[in-house]
Amino acid sequence: MNQKFDVIVIGAGISGLSTAMHVKEENPDLSIVVLDKQHTYGQGNTGKSAAGYRDIFKTEVNRKLASSSIEFFKSIQKSKGFDIGMHSSGYLFLVRDQSPMDLMLNDLSRITKIESVDKDEIRDSLNISYDLDPEQSKLMNLQGYDKGYLGKNCGIIEPELVADYYYKECVRRGIQFNFGVTVSGLSLVPVNPLDYPGEPFIWQDKKIGSIGTNKGTYQADEYIMAADVYTTGLLDKTGIDGHERPKKRQVFQITNEKIRSMLTREIHTNEGIMPFTILPSHGVFLRPAPKFHSMWIGVADDLARDFSFSEDPQAEHDFYENSIYQILTAYSGNFENAELTGSWAGYYSYNTADMTPNIFREVNLTVISGTSGSGIMKGDAIGRVASAVYSGKDKVKLYNNIEFNVADVGVNHRNVKMEQLIL
Numbered sequence: 001m002n003q004k005f006d007v008i009v010i011g012a013g014i015s016g017l018s019t020a021m022h023v024k025e026e027n028p029d030l031s032i033v034v035l036d037k038q039h040t041y042g043q044g045n046t047g048k049s050a051a052g053y054r055d056i057f058k059t060e061v062n063r064k065l066a067s068s069s070i071e072f073f074k075s076i077q078k079s080k081g082f083d084i085g086m087h088s089s090g091y092l093f094l095v096r097d098q099s100p101m102d103l104m105l106n107d108l109s110r111i112t113k114i115e116s117v118d119k120d121e122i123r124d125s126l127n128i129s130y131d132l133d134p135e136q137s138k139l140m141n142l143q144g145y146d147k148g149y150l151g152k153n154c155g156i157i158e159p160e161l162v163a164d165y166y167y168k169e170c171v172r173r174g175i176q177f178n179f180g181v182t183v184s185g186l187s188l189v190p191v192n193p194l195d196y197p198g199e200p201f202i203w204q205d206k207k208i209g210s211i212g213t214n215k216g217t218y219q220a221d222e223y224i225m226a227a228d229v230y231t232t233g234l235l236d237k238t239g240i241d242g243h244e245r246p247k248k249r250q251v252f253q254i255t256n257e258k259i260r261s262m263l264t265r266e267i268h269t270n271e272g273i274m275p276f277t278i279l280p281s282h283g284v285f286l287r288p289a290p291k292f293h294s295m296w297i298g299v300a301d302d303l304a305r306d307f308s309f310s311e312d313p314q315a316e317h318d319f320y321e322n323s324i325y326q327i328l329t330a331y332s333g334n335f336e337n338a339e340l341t342g343s344w345a346g347y348y349s350y351n352t353a354d355m356t357p358n359i360f361r362e363v364n365l366t367v368i369s370g371t372s373g374s375g376i377m378k379g380d381a382i383g384r385v386a387s388a389v390y391s392g393k394d395k396v397k398l399y400n401n402i403e404f405n406v407a408d409v410g411v412n413h414r415n416v417k418m419e420q421l422i423l
């Protein structure tokens, strides 16, 4: 079977969905199909996300991508009345005075909505200790904290509901979805074929001519790659670099009576939910999951976490018990004997060069990669920028009317410094 469209999008995660919607919005007459190997949308890393959101990033590029997406998500929830489980419950960093994190967040507090929170207030509210047992601290490289920084334009969201929103908007606009379609590769063909065997030759201009799948060949004028950690593997044979590498990331869902009570301890908000909290050591995060009466725990461990990749990654319970549980209980008795009620694992698609998404074009292919653990909170802007890249535009207006220079997140004229706030 040979199927022809104007545009084929590979991947129905938030990046592919948002891009498909924005491309169609700009070009209503195009026939667009979104292909995904899963049985439905949002089943890749989008469905495995911890889905915290924040506009607190070191680089302006990432602040723009996140803040405009957050504003768009708020508009979905408020004016469009589509529940995406968004709660502005804040993002709390616990830091030592004069530490690099203290200096960075203090700087950022001049340009983003961040306020300082007294350590006693944090301890009294969340029961997270700032004075740790010295022996255990020495052994485990743990630090106490002198204050908290609370990001106010931050919180939690439900990624499957965000995906649901985009999917429905895509369908309403006439975009076709073919699920259960696994793309095996992209074929390069000459732009002006001569019908000689062995084409394309080195001296011929080339383009993507078709893609092979388990359901036959698909053809389009334009292709959009939004396959996240599968991007590099799918592009390898074309000679196009995906500029991303996978790192396994795990989430552990825990609960007990004290944790359930902790979930409700709002700090400087009226949400009745504790903030997404980053402990002072090793980047362990506490993500309130009130819908499940639980807390989701995770960490972006780097050294000793290899770049290997498997189709069906599993959470490692010994990693939870030997590494994470020990850290949690050093900070708070609330975690003693917490019940582990669920766990899962996925991957961050890391752009190891600067921890910022790549959105670039090569022949008739637009590539989105390297969302670097923040693809949900930047998801709407990523779709708008990818749509502009697809159309060959230099600039795009993001949702909050901020002008964005698309080449900044491209490959050839990239203009991004290393993002230091990837967690």
Ligand SMILES: Cc1cc2nc3c(=O)[nH]c(=O)nc-3n(C[C@H](O)[C@H](O)[C@H](O)COP(=O)(O)OP(=O)(O)OC[C@H]3O[C@@H](n4cnc5c(N)ncnc54)[C@H](O)[C@@H]3O)c2cc1C
Pocket (backbone or CB within 6 Å): 010, 011, 012, 013, 014, 015, 016, 035, 036, 037, 038, 041, 042, 043, 044, 045, 046, 047, 048, 049, 050, 051, 052, 053, 181, 182, 183, 184, 226, 227, 228, 229, 230, 234, 249, 250, 251, 298, 345, 346, 347, 348, 349, 371, 372, 373, 374, 375, 376, 377, 378
């Ligand atoms: C544990 C964890 C915690 C995270 N926490 C956060 C967070 O707090 N905040 C945040 O903003 N981000 C977070 N992220 C990152 C976020 O989830 C990703 O950046 C985002 O989901 C990427 O979306 P995507 O659409 O690019 O990729 P995906 O959602 O993975 O979508 C790619 C799609 O491509 C499909 N596909 C792949 N290969 C093929 C093929 N060969 N043929 C057909 N289809 C194919 C897949 O099935 C998949 O549906 C987290 C990620 C993980 C794993």
